[in-house]
Amino acid sequence: MSIAWGALGTVVIASLVIGVALIALVSFALVGLSARSQPATAGKRGLSPAAGTAVAGLCLAAGALIVGYGLYVIVS
């Protein structure tokens, strides 16, 4: 009985990195989007609406890439 520890390790690391990265990306995108409805006020750190939108766009694009890769894995 041989247990494929290598493959198991790969699953653990890949799931952790991909899963956490995706959740973080969406969170950052939403922080960016918040700047549009809640602009930075004096004395409070924050993004300008334009910068927020840009951050959101970048994060969501990166997230979409990961989802696309997931679809590719399912199909192939």
Add this chain to the structure above:
Amino acid sequence: MDLTLIVIVVVVTALIFDFTNGFHDTANAMATSIATGALRPKVAVAVAGVLNLIGAFLSVEVAKTISSGMIDESRITPVVIFAGLVGAIVWNLLTWLLGMPSSSSHALFGGLIGASLVAAGVGAVHFGTVVTKVVIPALISPVLAGLVALIGTYIGYRATARADRGTVTKGFRAGQIVSASMVALAHGTNDAQKTMGVITLTLITAGVLAPNSGPPFWVIASAGIAIALGTYLGGWRIIRTLGKRVSHIESPQGFAAETAATAVILSSSHLGFALSTTQVATGAIFGAGAGRRLAGVRWGVAGQMAIAWILTLPAAGIVGAAAAWVASSGTVGTIVVAVAGVAVAAGIYAASKRKPVTAENVNDVPAPQPAEPPVRIAA
């Protein structure tokens, strides 16, 4: 009994199992989306059903490896597969009645193993493969999914702590539509294929198909449709358990749970581990609950589920073994098993009618500690 008749009976039984698999597992993809209001219940099950159907057509890799060396195919007959399927269906219906998210895959494996043990002896089951391919992934995957969801939830709440509440809630709800869809798609590719694999195996043992052939189109189509219909029917009892009884789930947690489940399912099926979608999804929901507030999770519910999980393989195995013992005695025995299976199913259905859980009342459960405001982890 005519050979073709028993083959037809097995194919029909396999499709019935596929159907129970569908409604048993709707909760995996949709429980948190329904609980957080990201999708309305009826819409959620429709989306999950369609994606399961699409998923069934995307790949046949799992179907080709269904035997995966667990059972010595040369020593079993269609009657044994029939008995195994009856064991799996009975256990699936019973756990559904109790609202327990147990693994349909383990029920299937357990039923087949139990039936093979009785019909063909200990030598017909490769226990080493069962441990490495089924038991070890079953122990690791829910914990891993829970860990990913826990870290993800923590980061999600911390990162968005100062962001606009409305935007965050709406954004994560939108994200949940995507993440839930991914779980449903992954479920279709995994679980519909298990049934395809069983049917293909039966056709091969009966000599209808050449050895090593893939599933024919009608098998793929019927398995896809059976699981999609089951999914659309919706296992509301299990959806309620996962969406409402584990923890009070908010949209960032739902998104984290579904994303974690997808990451684990895809990465491990890519590497050939036959894990349980149900256990991964459940582990992720517990992780997401704990990521916001440890005390917000009902750990007693976790204990009940753990017991159901441990029991699934042996319990389905015992039913499968008993069914194989009776069915092996001949045509009359097979008919007795079929009639008994239908009777048990009808009894469970009748019992479920006494306290029905439907799309309308699925969310009407007091969540744990509803009076307390949600406490976010201090930034």
